[in-house]
Amino acid sequence: MRKKLWISLALAFVIPGLLFTASCAKKAVEPEPAVAEDDAAAKAAAEKAAAEEAARKAKMDATELFLYEEIYFEFDKSDLLPESQEVLRRKAEFLKDNPDLMVIIEGHCDERGTNEYNLALGDRRASSAKAFLVNLGIAGSRLTCISYGEERPSDPGHNEAAWAKNRRDHFTID
Amino acid sequence: MTGCRIKIIYLIAIAFFLIGSGLCRAEYDYIDITNPFLRKIPIAVPLFKKMSSGDATAQLSIKASDLLSETLEFTGYFKILDRGAFLADPQTDAVFSNINPQNWTSIGAELLITGGVLIEDNMVEMELRLYDTFKEQLLVGKKYTGGINDQRGMVRLFCSEVIYCLTGDRGIFNSKIAFVSTSSGNKEIYICDFDGYNPKRFTHAESIALTPAWSSDGKWLAYTSYEKGRPDLYIKHLKEKFGAVIAKNGINTTPAWVPGKFALAATLSFSGDQEIYLLTGTGKISKRLTYKWGIDLSPTWSPDSKQMAFVSKRSGTPQIYIKNIDSGLVKRLTFQGYYNTQPSWSPKGDILAYSAMEEGRSNIFLIGIGGEGPVQLTHNEGDNESPSWSPDGNLIVFSSTREGPSRIYVVTAYGTDKRRLLALKGEQTDPEWSPRIVD
Numbered sequence: 010m011r012k013k014l015w016i017s018l019a020l021a022f023v024i025p026g027l028l029f030t031a032s033c034a035k036k037a038v039e040p041e042p043a044v045a046e047d048d049a050a051a052k053a054a055a056e057k058a059a060a061e062e063a064a065r066k067a068k069m070d071a072t073e074l075f076l077y078e079e080i081y082f083e084f085d086k087s088d089l090l091p092e093s094q095e096v097l098r099r100k101a102e103f104l105k106d107n108p109d110l111m112v113i114i115e116g117h118c119d120e121r122g123t124n125e126y127n128l129a130l131g132d133r134r135a136s137s138a139k140a141f142l143v144n145l146g147i148a149g150s151r152l153t154c155i156s157y158g159e160e161r162p163s164d165p166g167h168n169e170a171a172w173a174k175n176r177r178d179h180f181t182i183d
Numbered sequence: 184m185t186g187c188r189i190k191i192i193y194l195i196a197i198a199f200f201l202i203g204s205g206l207c208r209a210e211y212d213y214i215d216i217t218n219p220f221l222r223k224i225p226i227a228v229p230l231f232k233k234m235s236s237g238d239a240t241a242q243l244s245i246k247a248s249d250l251l252s253e254t255l256e257f258t259g260y261f262k263i264l265d266r267g268a269f270l271a272d273p274q275t276d277a278v279f280s281n282i283n284p285q286n287w288t289s290i291g292a293e294l295l296i297t298g299g300v301l302i303e304d305n306m307v308e309m310e311l312r313l314y315d316t317f318k319e320q321l322l323v324g325k326k327y328t329g330g331i332n333d334q335r336g337m338v339r340l341f342c343s344e345v346i347y348c349l350t351g352d353r354g355i356f357n358s359k360i361a362f363v364s365t366s367s368g369n370k371e372i373y374i375c376d377f378d379g380y381n382p383k384r385f386t387h388a389e390s391i392a393l394t395p396a397w398s399s400d401g402k403w404l405a406y407t408s409y410e411k412g413r414p415d416l417y418i419k420h421l422k423e424k425f426g427a428v429i430a431k432n433g434i435n436t437t438p439a440w441v442p443g444k445f446a447l448a449a450t451l452s453f454s455g456d457q458e459i460y461l462l463t464g465t466g467k468i469s470k471r472l473t474y475k476w477g478i479d480l481s482p483t484w485s486p487d488s489k490q491m492a493f494v495s496k497r498s499g500t501p502q503i504y505i506k507n508i509d510s511g512l513v514k515r516l517t518f519q520g521y522y523n524t525q526p527s528w529s530p531k532g533d534i535l536a537y538s539a540m541e542e543g544r545s546n547i548f549l550i551g552i553g554g555e556g557p558v559q560l561t562h563n564e565g566d567n568e569s570p571s572w573s574p575d576g577n578l579i580v581f582s583s584t585r586e587g588p589s590r591i592y593v594v595t596a597y598g599t600d601k602r603r604l605l606a607l608k609g610e611q612t613d614p615e616w617s618p619r620i621v622d
Contacts, residue, residue, distance in 0.1 A: 085500070085522075121540065121543060122522060122524070122540055123524045123525050123538060123569070124393060124568075125393070125394055125436065125480055125481050125494075126478070126481070126494060126524045126525075128393070128407075128480075129434060129450065129452070129457045130478065132433055132434045136433075136455060153432075154433060155413050155414070156414060156433075156434050157391075158393075160370070160391050160393075
């Protein structure tokens with residue numbers, strides 16, 4: 010009889026207690042490792058992509074690298090981001106090492122917005138790069154700007170990842 | 184003739200209430216599809232009477248009367264009544280004399296068009312008449328003769344007469360629409376009739392062609408093409424194909440012909456900044472029109488050419504501005520949203536159409552030249568861009584991705600009667616309605 014009472018008491022107090030603990034644990038503790046794992050996975054993926062990118066660039070000679078590296082812009086913007094300025098400094102060095110090369114700077118936009126306006130925006134993006142290179146001592150006569158607006162996307166996708174790739178200056182040797 | 188006059192006044196009154204007062208009164212009821220004035224005139228177009236025997240005449244009777252119905256319906260003014268409800272049979276009842284008006288008023292027809300077709304020695308004779316059934320009056324009567332392939336032209340001529348009688352305006356039936364299509368794999372300029380009929384390729388550069396613009400006499404087309412690898416501006420005579428090229432450094436684009444003149448405004452960036460210039464029809468710069476650092480482009484002229492609207496990023500986002508050419512004063516027109524481009528000035532002078540991007544989607548809007556409105560014409564149906572007015576200022580042509588690939592659509596200035604104009608292979612963009620073309 011007494012034993013039964015103890016069991017009942019145990020059930021009455023301990024089990025809800027366990028349940029309570031369990032529910033607390035679920036709410037407070039479990040999601041955190043999940044987020045951390047996602048972060049870690051994204052970070053690892055980004056690091057892997059960056060490493061691959063670096064490895065790809067390391068295999069290129071200077072000319073290939075010059076043609077390969079593009080600079081990217083924010084939506085409806087034509088000012089140069091810090092990383093773009095880094096890329097342009099490398100391009101300026103290359104152009105100083107190869108003083109006979111003439112270059113075409115293509116300005117491009119993502120598909121959002123209207124064709125006419127994007128034609129002007131692409132023009133400004135190409136001009137931004139040209140002005141920066143001229144400030145680094147490259148003769149303006151060696152640099153021709155052509156805006157393609159939204160007419161020649163490099164990624165045909167319709168999402169932010171594609172748009173980010175398409176808002177670019179592409180460099181070719183004339 | 185008095186019946187006709189009254190009708191003119193009646194229709195002008197409609198047009199006034201729809202376009203004029205909406206803007207004056209308040210911004211919200213500018214377009215109101217429940218507006219009682221937006222009433223279509225019921226018109227009956229029975230099959231044309233066969234005046235000769237044979238299959239060719241029978242076919243012509245059906246084709247020509249259907250074409251006439253479709254052509255009138257295109258204007259958005261009319262409700263074409265179902266032939267199944269007609270009480271009179273034009274093949275047996277009198278067509279041109281002794282029409283019984285009650286046969287038509289009792290089915291609700293306020294206007295009636297009867298016709299007779301005759302084919303003889305491969306020549307077509309088409310006689311067409313417009314009646315006011317309530318006033319029991321003949322309003323227009325015309326007889327046309329021509330080859331069997333001239334039937335479309337005859338029908339359009341008569342429609343033009345009908346619209347002239349009812350509105351005092353010659354209508355749009357001899358206008359055309361230029362647009363860009365990728366049917367061939369490249370962006371080329373095409374030209375079709377006002378109703379999408381007979382699309383023909385105009386450029387063959389196999390590169391990128393953009394932003395076609397008609398001169399106000401309809402004889403010249405200006406456009407941007409990458410024919411030589413860069414965005415240059417081409418000015419071409421439509422028939423003779425001669426013309427000029429403006430190939431300065433940077434972009435040479437968004438031409439807009441000055442009404443009534445052999446001159447155009449266009450955006451050039453050779454100075455390092457995108458500015459609008461006035462050019463002669465032969466491509467020489469005669470005047471600079473904008474002076475602000477930052478993007479200025481897409482000019483469009485008021486019908487009296489005293490003002491020019493354009494897009495500028497001078498305030499940080501692309502917005503529409505109006506410049507008074509004489510005083511040089513510039514005022515900002517659009518304040519709603521962060522991306523307003525592609526202005527198109529109505530031939531009636533009081534409204535601009537433009538495209539606005541909000542939350543990544545483009546839609547067509549109207550705004551009064553005093554800033555009244557704006558009113559949204561397209562909603563939640565893909566991206567809608569490049570509005571351009573019909574020469575009578577009643578319709579707007581635009582491109583839309585509502586069915587997936589970009590196609591060309593027409594809507595009335597009141598936002599009603601949206602329909603696809605044509606569907607070719609590839610995508611169609613950048614439509615530009617011509618002035619009334621005198622061939």
